[in-house]
Amino acid sequence: MGEESITLPEIIDALRKRWKIIVLTTLIITTFTIFVSLYLIKPKYEASTKVFVGKESSNNIQEYTSSDIQMYQQLLKTYSNVIMTKNFVESAIEGGNITSTKEEILSNLNVAPKTDTQILEIKYSSYDKAEAKQVAEELTNEFIIVSTKLIPNANVQIIEKASLPENPVSPNKILNISIGLLLGIITGLGVAIILDFKDTTFSYKEELEKEIKLPVLGVIPKFNGIRRR
Known part of the structure; x- marks a missing residue:
């Protein structure tokens, strides 16, 4: 042509x-x-928990001021950074039958506050669905212990427990x-x-x-x- x-x-x-x-x-x-x-692509599963962080349980929701809510929302960001540390993860999985290292857990861990709420969501993904659930639970339990040490009068409650994932999130x-x-x-x-x-x-x-x-x-x-x- x-x-x-x-x-x-x-x-x-x-x-x-x-x-x-x-x-x-x-x-x-x-x-x-x-x-x-x-x-060829191995399926990956994700388990998650949701935690509410607020005033001690003796107080009711009506007593919250806008400054209180803003304070706890900022606090959730601090808590997110605390959870995403090697020391925290190592302490959380210590004694548990978890084969993943703390570095592997951190690379598959996602912690973030829900926008404009006092709820913190902890997500963990793994090729083993049982491990995904276990790690999410261990991290949440450790978070409750650590949070009460950081702020003794805080009210930290699990509002959604981790469940065994049925369907993979990837691919x-x-x-x-x-x-x-x-x-x-x-x-x-x-x-x-x-x-x-x-x-x-x-x-x-x-x-x-x-x-x-x-x-x-x-x-x-x-x-x-x-x-x-």
């Missing part, structure tokens, strides 16, 4: 001629993505397959266009006429050989 600028009709024609490559590339990449998501199979399908289509389109515009032969006489700007007087037909009797 020539070295003129590529037009949209030429691109469409290239895709039409090489649709098999597009389909094949899409199928290969999508199938590979499905295989990886189902069989997201639907998302992965969707990305694989999209990537396959894009790759297929790209390969088809590149192959077509690197092809310097002329498949149709119209292509040759457009290139040389002269009419084609004759076309040599395909010759499949002489059939012998």
